[in-house]
Amino acid sequence: MRHVAIVGSGPAGYYTAETLQKADDIAVDVIDRLPVPYGLIRTGVAPDHQSIKAVSRRYEGTALTDNVRFVGHVSVGSDVMIDELIYLYDAVVLATGAPNDRPLDIPGADLPGVIGSAAFVGWYNGHPDFADLYPPLEAPGVAVIGNGNVALDVARILAKTPQEFAGSDIVAHAREALSHSAVRHIHILGRRGPHQIAMTPKELGELGHLDRASPRVDPADLPSEGDDALLEPGMRKSVTHLRQFAANPVAKPVTIDFDFFAMPVAIEGDGKVQRVIVERTTLDADLRSHGTGETYAVDAGLVISCIGYQTPPIPGVPYEHGRGRFASDEGRILPGLYAVGWARRGPSGTIGTNKPDGARIGEMVLEDIGRGAGKAGRAGLDALLASRDIAPVTFRDWRRIEEAEVAAALDGHPREKFTSVEAMLAAIGR
Ligand code: NAP
Secondary structure, three states, X not given: OEEEEEEOOOHXXXXXXXXXXXXXXXXXXXXXXXXXXXXXXXXXXXXXXXXXXXXXXXXXXXXXOOOEEEEEOOOEOOOEOHHHHXXXXXXXXXXXXXXXXXXXXXXXOOOOOEEEHHHHHHHHOOOHHHOOOOOOOOOOEEEEEOOEHHHHHHHHHHHOOHHHHOOOOOOHHHHHHHHOOOOOEEEEEOOOOHHHOEOOHHHHHHHHHOOOEEEEEOHHHOOOHHHHHHOOHHHHHHHHHHHHHHXXXXXXXXXXXXXXXXXXXXXXXXXXOOEEEEEEEXXXXXXXXXXXXXXXXXXXXXXXXXXXXXXXXXXXXXXXXXXXXXXXXXXXXXXXXXXXXXXXHOOOOOHHHHHHHHHHHHHXXXXXXXXXXXXXXXXXXXXXXXXXXXXXXXXXXXXXHHHHHHHOOOOOOOOOOOOOHHHHHHOOOO
């Protein structure tokens, strides 16, 4: 029998498990620190993007196969150490994603009211770590820093009316707080220009169809239209949306301004954030941004930095500090230790990008471990956890948690998520 432990039950973890479970004589344990599976699908993908979240049904298919087991509510690094897993399993695959925000390294970034997207997205998605965030929504201005899809998610969630959350699984505390929001002016700050955005067309196009909010682009920021021909097709579509926003400004109560060539250089306020100081930029021949010395202020009672994520390091595991991910040779970190998904590549690509990644790492593991080395595997983990009085949450338990969440859903919503570990455990009688 071959034994593989996957740390992390998000897309990269389950796509790897999907490949591994097709092999003979294999037992795969998918370990997660939360009592609930699916990682970024549950707590990262926007609650109003249910069609993307539906991919969890595919992971459920993998989770329900005989040779795959969910080991929930077990923290690697405290309940069980990485060295212990390497001792017990033929291979350990780190699918821990990139849950930490890249730091916004400017003066004032530590003022109350400056929040990273991991926290804000986790808050509206019911991640237990961020249930008590209470983002300040009392001021009309918000600055969203970054020109990627996360910035779009954040701006859209801030701009929507309560009715526009019908069919979503946004959690009650966020629904309630946003329904009383005073936010009227959202600035999306990009340090480069429209041709350098990292926004995909579908997500950008959604901003043009909001009930009470309209996107605004300064036509002067757009390059000449002929230059769009040089872009790859997806980018060209995205830029076409920006051109439409610039050409057809629609008057609505909430504005979403795209500030291009706009580099935040400081955050100011008396005890809490009140404004972002932005320096105008130009691009050099390598398309890097440089400050021009000209600045302006954006009034904001809330600043959300959406500038990318990092994988937290694990003591003893080689790590690339500059790129915020584990150091690996195409996925091999050390003998018996692998990385997959964002923990391997860094935070890029869509959920689907993890499918070939998981398949490749799964095949690599199978090739490396051969018939296995007679390790203790899941029986060894069970004994170790029992000796520490730790009872993992099983996939069957999770399905009971899920049933309770579905039963608690308000009309028109698919579920009402539990937002604390205690409430999740209470649903299974612990
Ligand atoms: P991202 O796509 O890497 O975008 C990060 C943005 O932050 C870039 O515009 C970058 O600008 C900017 N930035 C970085 N450092 C900065 C700084 N110090 N000051 C100002 N701006 C800075 O990251 P993301 O938006 O977090 O998304 C992560 C991944 O998840 C992406 O692959 C994304 O497509 C994916 N995602 C997909 C969806 C979806 O498909 N619906 C939704 C959410 C996320 P530069 O280009 O100048 O570096």
